[in-house]
Amino acid sequence: MKLLLLILIISCQECLTKKKSSKYEHSVRYHIFTLDKNQTIDLVHNIDVNISGICNPKTRSDYKLITHGFAETWNMTFRWNWVQEMIEEMLKSNQAKSLCIIAVDWAELAKGAKLTMNYWKAIENMKVTAEIMSIYSDKMKMNEKKFHCIGFSLGAHMCSIFYKTYFEMYKRKPFRITGLDPAGPFFSSKNTSEKLHHTDADLVDIIHTSDNFGLDEKNGHMDFYPDLGDINACNEVKQRFDNLENVILYEETTTNKKGVEYKEIQLNNLTEIDTLSVENLKKKLNSLFCKVKDFFSNKPKRVFISLHQFFGCSHLMSVRYFIYSINKCDYKSHMCNKKQDFEMKKCLDNSNSYDFARMGYHTERSNNKYLTSYGNFYLNTTNKPPYCDPSQNYKPGFFRSLWNKIIG
Structure with a gap:
């Protein structure tokens, strides 16, 4: 009887799962x-x-x-x-x-x-x-x-x-x-x-x-930390959008629909005398409001992209690294016990061997000692696409190139 009840319970659970799927x-x-x-x-x-x-x-x-x-x-x-x-x-x-x-x-x-x-x-x-x-x-x-x-x-x-x-x-x-x-x-x-x-x-x-x-x-099994987490390619973005006003009003050599360039507005330029003048304060705030409203009205997609770039730059860099690792970058990485060892160059591998640890698409081609290491891997990148120095990529010899073509 208990066995029958157990079978019915399992069957009901499977039915519910199939129904939900x-x-x-x-x-x-x-x-x-x-x-x-x-x-x-x-x-x-x-x-x-x-x-x-x-x-x-x-x-x-x-x-x-x-x-x-x-x-x-x-x-x-x-x-x-x-x-x-x-x-x-x-x-x-x-x-x-x-x-x-x-x-x-x-x-x-x-x-x-x-x-x-x-x-x-x-x-x-x-x-x-x-x-x-x-x-x-x-x-x-x-x-x-x-x-x-x-x-x-x-x-x-x-x-x-x-x-x-x-x-x-x-x-x-x-x-x-x-x-x-x-x-x-x-x-x-x-x-x-x-x-x-x-x-x-x-x-x-x-x-x-x-x-x-x-x-x-x-x-x-392998955790990679490019630039120790402080992504080089995003430093320029951080500097560009260093406050909310710049995020909203920033223009990259572009102009509004009237052909007049937006000017950066600094709220901290309101002097003590200005703040005591209600009319002056109203004019400044109204001017700021109109510019922000106009910007959002005419360029909603641009604002979204700017905000996303500001807040999500580092997050999306993981995708960029992976894409460039397919055909353009080896992203040679170094296994270290801790990031301080990498900073002090205690774990750099100077070998030109083909079986180094790779970040990205070709990670599985890394030496088996890395694939089973459960290790942390560190590397430096550049701040411009493809975020690596192509001259540092591994260049296989004739037989290795031939073998790569054979295995696809």
Whole structure:
């Protein structure tokens, strides 16, 4: 009798899970790219498509799943479309012929609410998204040992929940997760079953770039810290937008629609005599209000981008580093016990060996002693794209180049 009751309880739980997944089924889509296909394939709307033949395991040996973050979309038009840029860069790589790239579109669930944005609800929605992703991936008959999930911010934890769910459902552990500055707010207090952790995959590599938005924890097999967290490329942005007035009124050699350049307004120029004059104070405040109102009315997108650049520069640099690591930068990194050792140059590797520790796309090509080290890795970057010195990139000899072409 107890056994029968237990079976009924488990069956009911499975029914509820399927019902919940079915409810949100049309809220998660796989958009698939290969070198010989220019169009995307929407697994929801293309219900008659031969899913198992989209990325044939016999011809596609590497699966790259890209998961966007909170309140983002897979094809962003309101700001930098980093997902598309990442896909394009992958399809230019030496591995392009073997790649099956999947842009995971969970925008509706990642937003958390229809009319507003709800971060906590978006976190809650990760579980049902992971269930749908697991079902899609299994139907495509992909080899999970060729999975590489690349997630930015909340998307990094999305990769984690997806892999955990996939393992629960099919008892098979996927290969790799790259966490691009995993989201930090409200994740520090969560246990390892609810966030990105090195137990999720055979290889978990993480790029940490932001103290404000990123997770200040070591959770991967390899944790990378470019510029010790003080990102060089963002210093100029910090200087440019050093106060709220400059964020609102800043113009880069552009003018308003009347052709008159905005002048920077300094509120601290109001003298004691001015403040005693009600009329003067009214005029100054009214002038400021009109300029701000005009700026917001005519350039809403520009204001959004400026604010996002100011507050999210370091956070998004993790994505930029990863994209440039595909074809342009080696990002040679050094394993150190602590960042002070790197600052004092106690752990620099001067070897020209090919098997150094790499940050980004090619991390898995690092020497096995690094891949299994659970270590912290440090490196310096430059402040201009591609954020590395190309002359410092490793240049393989003839036989190594030949071998790289053979293995793709």
